[in-house]
Amino acid sequence: MAAKRIVIDPVTRIEGHARITLWLDENGRLEDARFHVTQFRAFEKLCEGRPFSEMPSLMARICGICPVSHLIASAKACDQILGTRIPRAAVELRRLLNLAQLVQSHALSFFHLSAPDFLLGMDSEPARRNLFGLIESHPEMARNGIRLRQFGQRIIERLAGKRIHPAWVVPGGVSEPMGASERDAILAELPEALQIAQHTLTWFKSALEGFREEARAFGNFPTLFLGLVGADGELEHYEGRIRVVDAAGRVVADGLEPERYRDYLGEAVEPDSYLKSPYYKPGGYPDGLYRVGPLARLNLADRCGTYTADQEWAEFKQLERGAVLSSFYYHYARLVEVIYALERIQQLLEDSEILSRHVRSHAAANHPEGVGVAEAPRGTLIHHYRVDEAGVIQWANLMIATGHNNLAMNRAVLQAARRFVDGNRLSEGALNRVEAVIRAFDPCLSCSTHAVGRMALRIELRGPHGELRQVVQRSA
Amino acid sequence: MAVLILGYGNPLGGDDAVGWHAAETLASLIRHPAVRVQACHQLTPELAAEASQAAIVIFLDAAADQPPGTVHCRRVLPERSGMLFTHQLSPAALLGLTERLYGRRPEAVLFSVGAHRFTEGAVLSSQVRNALPALLDQVCELVRRVLAAPAQSPSPKDPQEPEADIFSVMH
Numbered sequence: 001m002a003a004k005r006i007v008i009d010p011v012t013r014i015e016g017h018a019r020i021t022l023w024l025d026e027n028g029r030l031e032d033a034r035f036h037v038t039q040f041r042a043f044e045k046l047c048e049g050r051p052f053s054e055m056p057s058l059m060a061r062i063c064g065i066c067p068v069s070h071l072i073a074s075a076k077a078c079d080q081i082l083g084t085r086i087p088r089a090a091v092e093l094r095r096l097l098n099l100a101q102l103v104q105s106h107a108l109s110f111f112h113l114s115a116p117d118f119l120l121g122m123d124s125e126p127a128r129r130n131l132f133g134l135i136e137s138h139p140e141m142a143r144n145g146i147r148l149r150q151f152g153q154r155i156i157e158r159l160a161g162k163r164i165h166p167a168w169v170v171p172g173g174v175s176e177p178m179g180a181s182e183r184d185a186i187l188a189e190l191p192e193a194l195q196i197a198q199h200t201l202t203w204f205k206s207a208l209e210g211f212r213e214e215a216r217a218f219g220n221f222p223t224l225f226l227g228l229v230g231a232d233g234e235l236e237h238y239e240g241r242i243r244v245v246d247a248a249g250r251v252v253a254d255g256l257e258p259e260r261y262r263d264y265l266g267e268a269v270e271p272d273s274y275l276k277s278p279y280y281k282p283g284g285y286p287d288g289l290y291r292v293g294p295l296a297r298l299n300l301a302d303r304c305g306t307y308t309a310d311q312e313w314a315e316f317k318q319l320e321r322g323a324v325l326s327s328f329y330y331h332y333a334r335l336v337e338v339i340y341a342l343e344r345i346q347q348l349l350e351d352s353e354i355l356s357r358h359v360r361s362h363a364a365a366n367h368p369e370g371v372g373v374a375e376a377p378r379g380t381l382i383h384h385y386r387v388d389e390a391g392v393i394q395w396a397n398l399m400i401a402t403g404h405n406n407l408a409m410n411r412a413v414l415q416a417a418r419r420f421v422d423g424n425r426l427s428e429g430a431l432n433r434v435e436a437v438i439r440a441f442d443p444c445l446s447c448s449t450h451a452v453g454r455m456a457l458r459i460e461l462r463g464p465h466g467e468l469r470q471v472v473q474r475s476a
Numbered sequence: 477m478a479v480l481i482l483g484y485g486n487p488l489g490g491d492d493a494v495g496w497h498a499a500e501t502l503a504s505l506i507r508h509p510a511v512r513v514q515a516c517h518q519l520t521p522e523l524a525a526e527a528s529q530a531a532i533v534i535f536l537d538a539a540a541d542q543p544p545g546t547v548h549c550r551r552v553l554p555e556r557s558g559m560l561f562t563h564q565l566s567p568a569a570l571l572g573l574t575e576r577l578y579g580r581r582p583e584a585v586l587f588s589v590g591a592h593r594f595t596e597g598a599v600l601s602s603q604v605r606n607a608l609p610a611l612l613d614q615v616c617e618l619v620r621r622v623l624a625a626p627a628q629s630p631s632p633k634d635p636q637e638p639e640a641d642i643f644s645v646m647h
Contacts, residue, residue, distance in 0.1 A: 061488070112521065131521060135576050143525075143577055150522045 004028070004423060008431055020413055020434060028423030033414040035406075035438060044396045052081050052365060052391045057167045059383065059398075065108070065444055068101035068156060069376030069401075071169040072238070073383040076372030078171030080259075081387055083366035089356035090173030095238045096348050097159055097169065098374060099341040102237065103193070104152025105377035106294070106334040106341075109442040110200070111145020114331060117436050118207060122214070123429030144196045148338070151193040155345070158182040173360035183349050190349075194308075194342045201312065201335040211328060217419035218437045219327025219412025222247030224280055224290035225299045226404070227380050228258070228373065233302030235309070235340055237375035243300045244280060244290065249322035253282075258373035261382055261399070277406045278399060289407035292379025293441065294333035299323040304336070306343035312336045327412050330440045365391030376401045378444055402443040412437045477529045478510040479622055480582070481615065483536035484518055491544075491591030491604045495536035498587075498611055505612070506619060519565040521573060528578035532585070532622055534615060535567040538604070539588035545603035547611050552584040585618070587611055 004024040023032045043062050050058060059074040060067035072094055079086055116129045119138050128136070135142040159178060160168035168175050208215070229243045230236035242256035242264075256264060268277040268285045279288035290296075304313045316336055319329060348354055365387055372383045379401030386395040416437040420430040483499025485492040499515035506513060512526070519535075527533050535552065542548055554575045555568035565573065567586050575581045589611055593601040600608075 132573075135573065139577055146522045146525050146577070150525055153522065 006421070006423070006426070006431075008435060020438070022417050022421060022423075022434070024423035030414070030418045030421060030423065033410070033417045033434075035409050035413050044398055047393050047396050050393050052078055052370075052385060052387050052393055053171055055383075055385060055393065055396075056169055056171065060167070062398075063444060066101060066105055066376055066378070068097055068160075068169075069374060069381050070383070071167075072098050073372040073374045073376075073381045075169045075171055076374060077370035077383040077385050078372070080370030080372070081365050081367050081385065081391065082171055082361070082363040084172060084361040084363040086173045086361050087356065087358045089177065089353050090359045090361075091238070092348050092351065092354050093159065093174050093178060093359060094169055096345060096354070097156060098237055099345050099348075100152045100155035100159075102152070102341045102377045103338055103345075104149045104156070105442075106338050107145055107148040107152065109377075109439075110331060110334055111141065111148070113442070114436070114439050115141060115145065117432070117439070118204070118211070118331075122433055122436065123427075126428055126432070129432070141200075144200060148193055148196050151189055154189070155186055158185065170360065172362055175360065177357045177359045178355060180355060183354065187346070187349050190342060190346055194339065197335065197338045197342055198308065201332075201339065204332060204335055205315075208332070213419075214433065214436070215326045215328040217416050218433075218440055219408060219415060220325050221411060221415065222325060223408055224252065224283065224288070225292070225296035225323060226280065226290045227292050227296050227300050228375050229254075229300050229302075230305065234305035235297055235301040235303070235313075235337075237297075242373075242380075245300055245323060247323050247325060249299065258382070259371040261371070261373070261384075265399070267399070267403075275406045276399075276403050278404050279407065286407055289411070290404065291327070291408045292401055292404040293330060293377075294337050295324060295327065295330045296379065297375065298333045298336060304340045306340050306347070309336060309340035309343055312339055327408070327437065327440045330442065334442075365389075378402055378442055379404050400444075402441070405441050405443065409438060409441050409443065412441070477512050477526075478531045479512070479534065479619055480526055480530035480532070481506075481511065481513040481534045481536065481619075482516065482519065482523065483514070484516045485538055486517055488596060488598055490593045490595045490597050490599070491589075491601050492538050492594050493598070494538045494589045494591060494600060494604050494608065494611075497600065498536045498589075498608060498615070501608070501612060502615060505616065508619075508623065510623060511619060519567065519570045521565065521570075523565075523570055524574040524577055527570060527574040527582055528580040530582045532583040533567075533571070534618065535584065535586040536611070536615070537567075537586060537588050538591035538594075540591060540594070542588060542590035544590045544592040544601065545607045546590040547607055547614060548588050548590075549614065550586055550588075552586050554581060587615060 006022040006024065008020040021034050022030060025031050043059065047055060047058055055078055056071045056074040059070040062070050112131050116131065116134050119141060120129050120133050131142065159182065224244055224246055226242065226244050228236045228240040230240045242258055243251060244253040246252050253264070264281050266279050266281045266285060268279060270277055277286070279285045280290050281288060298313060298316055304310045313336055316324065316332060369386050374381055381401050382399040384397040385393055388394055413434060416434050420433045422430065481499060481502055483495035485494060485496040487493045487496050496515045499513050503513040552567045552571060554571035555566065556572050567584060571581065571584055589604055589607050591604050
């Protein structure tokens with residue numbers, strides 16, 4: 001039994017509410033570590049009894065940061081219930097929306113949540129180690145983050161009418177076509193966004209040398225990687241099939257049908273977290289742990305499929321032989337994906353089909369079941385619904401991107417805590433590194449629109465009999 | 477852009493949504509190229525970029541600390557400290573961010589509506605709903621006065637510079 005327990009509650013600069021518990025032995029050495037998600041949402045039960053046509057809008061309420069991802073996965077599941085093929089323009093518009101979401105979400109993660117660690121230092125004064133400290137010391141970087149995020153949000157607003165919880169994506173397609181003026185406005189802003197993304201990636205690559213220890217100990221272990229890839233093995237966020245690769249970069253499974261995810265993915269439940277623990281069934285639980293998201297996607301793909309991103313991808317792959325294993329490189333992968341997304345947005349907008357007026361197919365419920373799978377910024381997102389003859393939802397199952405990474409996040413916390421935390425002498429910088437491991441995964445715990453108050457941090461170190469030995473406190 | 481109107485709140489949060497509803501209505505009432513109206517859940521850092529382009533920012537929000545159904549208007553000045561939370565900012569913090577990042581300090585006012593029912597749901601309480609017309613009238617009147625006044629740029633950051641006249645049209 002562990003002698004001491006350290007609780008980091010809440011974990012800061014992530015999307016949602018979570019805590020980390022570290023268990024130490026009598027000598028102050030780390031015995032175990034756990035990442036707990038403490039919020040409970042229950043959307044799968046809430047939607048039972050609702051018409052399936054309401055699902056995209058209803059499911060978008062899961063999150064204020066990535067509602068578009070839920071809209072798209074939900075609409076794809078509903079497309080299957082309709083049993084109709086949606087117009088090509090609608091596919092392209094949804095794809096455009098999904099990429100805009102990826103840009104704004106990755107910008108939030110990199111610039112607002114994690115850049116303070118990179119630029120101000122993991123050990124810097126916690127009161128300044130945030131966006132506002134960044135503004136004081138590196139205003140250009142802060143402005144670039146705001147500008148890139150604004151670019152993605154404006155696309156969402158132009159297409160869907162509003163930035164958060166848009167209802168434009170519907171079963172069968174999208175509700176309105178895009179106008180030429182909207183397309184031209186996005187194209188006019190693209191060069192600046194691309195320049196910011198390239199400039200930031202160049203800087204980040206030059207700064208990597210200063211984070212060798214973090215790269216070594218931030219979730220750096222062999223796992224499987226899982227996600228969608230395109231028909232030719234290219235980076236894919238909207239369609240495609242599931243590929244699984246191992247730590248050596250070998251393809252373990254390819255061409256898996258996303259709709260049959262239950263054949264190869266299991267979900268375990270741990271008593272101390274509301275986040276499920278998915279695993280790859282052939283590997284068993286918990287050895288079948290895998291990672292999803294930007295790092296996984298770059299490990300899975302044979303190429304990105306756009307000019308600059310392909311060059312950056314090739315350089316990224318040089319980091320390690322086989323798959324890139326350190327979770328610290330999620331940040332790097334995020335920036336490569338932003339470049340890809342911007343180039344792909346340009347390709348989509350330069351296709352005349354994008355302005356087609358035919359953007360929706362209409363049908364009644366023709367099938368009792370639908371599965372929608374897309375790549376959200378944080379990884380593979382699965383919506384699975386069953387309906388009755390009237391199209392009323394009877395059952396729903398969601399596999400959220402952050403959930404896929406649950407086992408890996410727990411192992412990553414343990415690894416980082418072993419490397420950085422001395423139980424006999426807590427330091428704020430060491431505990432920040434444990435939090436920063438979680439930030440590398442960019443978990444989205446779906447509270448951003450309902451957060452009340454400010455996040456503070458208080459860490460207590462207690463002795464075997466519960467006596468308070470040391471407190472490290474970060475005020476809000 | 478002369479005027480930026482930001483109405484914010486959770487549309488599923490009962491009376492919390494009054495600013496959001498007001499902005500949605502104003503977006504259809506005010507169609508002028510110099511006025512941008514935006515309804516949002518909360519004030520986020522990227523709004524600083526838009527605020528920096530405005531001569532005046534009008535914030536619309538619910539207030540739990542004033543009598544339900546009352547409409548108050550007060551000037552907002554930039555806050556320069558204590559801004560630690562990156563998801564949601566106060567109007568003063570957003571102005572402080574605008575000033576720090578872009579060297580611009582737009583004039584700003586906050587219209588607040590006294591609210592009391594913050595339970596989940598998309599319906600405003602009757603007291604808050606009844607206050608909406610007065611809120612809209614006051615905002616429209618301010619916008620009319622701003623548009624009629626000589627054009628102003630956002631105030632520079634230098635505190636030695638004279639304040640823009642645009643705020644005086646409110647009095």
